[in-house]
Amino acid sequence: MHPVIEKLIELQELETRIRHATGRLEQLPRQIAAMEEQLGATRSLLDHQAAELDRIAAERRQLEGEIQIIEERISKYRSQLSDVKTNEQYKALLHEIDFHGERIGKMEDEILVNMEKEEGLREERLLLEQRLQQESAQVAREKQAVQEEMEETRIELDRRQGEAGALIALIAPEVYGTYRKISTLRKGVALARAKENCQGCHVRIRPSVLGQVMAGKQIVHCDSCDRFLYWDPDASIESK
Numbered sequence: 001m002h003p004v005i006e007k008l009i010e011l012q013e014l015e016t017r018i019r020h021a022t023g024r025l026e027q028l029p030r031q032i033a034a035m036e037e038q039l040g041a042t043r044s045l046l047d048h049q050a051a052e053l054d055r056i057a058a059e060r061r062q063l064e065g066e067i068q069i070i071e072e073r074i075s076k077y078r079s080q081l082s083d084v085k086t087n088e089q090y091k092a093l094l095h096e097i098d099f100h101g102e103r104i105g106k107m108e109d110e111i112l113v114n115m116e117k118e119e120g121l122r123e124e125r126l127l128l129e130q131r132l133q134q135e136s137a138q139v140a141r142e143k144q145a146v147q148e149e150m151e152e153t154r155i156e157l158d159r160r161q162g163e164a165g166a167l168i169a170l171i172a173p174e175v176y177g178t179y180r181k182i183s184t185l186r187k188g189v190a191l192a193r194a195k196e197n198c199q200g201c202h203v204r205i206r207p208s209v210l211g212q213v214m215a216g217k218q219i220v221h222c223d224s225c226d227r228f229l230y231w232d233p234d235a236s237i238e239s240k
């Protein structure tokens with residue numbers, strides 16, 4: 001194989017890894033953001049629960065307050081019973097006492113329903129708090145793993161960029177310029193393996209051209225896609 005082509009293949013592999021690492025560095029912070037979003041959702045569920053509990057507790061306190069007022073009224077009626085002059089007044093007072101007694105009964109039922117709801121909400125809240133704790137711990141662990149990967153990827157990226165720079169320095173500027181142009185045009189694939197067809201664009205390669213590629217004495221481009229052609233009889237994986 002032509003020595004310049006060897007270097008270009010190495011450069012292309014390096015640049016593929018650099019692109020991959022750069023992509024990871026862009027993607028990883030999004031993973032962290034998604035985890036935090038999930039945690040935020042659980043937290044707002046808990047907030048919602050707390051508000052609902054507050055509301056129900058306030059309702060219950062209000063009912064209890066009302067009952068107290070009605071009980072005071074009933075005891076006032078009772079104390080008036082001994083002072084009434086007529087049977088009608090007596091009956092009217094008893095009627096009021098019954099009426100308010102029934103109201104208290106209904107309100108006490110409401111309080112019971114209320115307390116059951118509170119109880120259920122408290123149990124749910126306990127479960128949610130446990131879930132939040134577990135999720136927080138998991139997010140903390142995953143975040144650390146992601147941050148470690150980012151750190152490693154940055155180091156790898158620096159190293160690969162250094163290697164690519166050193167390699168570019170060994171390639172003649174006009175060859176590198178052509179490589180850069182084709183690479184940009186062909187989505188990072190400036191080289192293609194030559195068989196009967198160019199493995200980059202699948203257009204047939206003339207036998208004389210293929211002969212030149214196999215001889216490896218000169219730099220040969222595909223007539224169709226302009227990629228650098230290389231001969232690799234052992235390659236089992238196509239150039240990507």
Ligand SMILES: [Zn+2]
Binds near residue numbers: 192201224
């Ligand atoms: Zn081609």
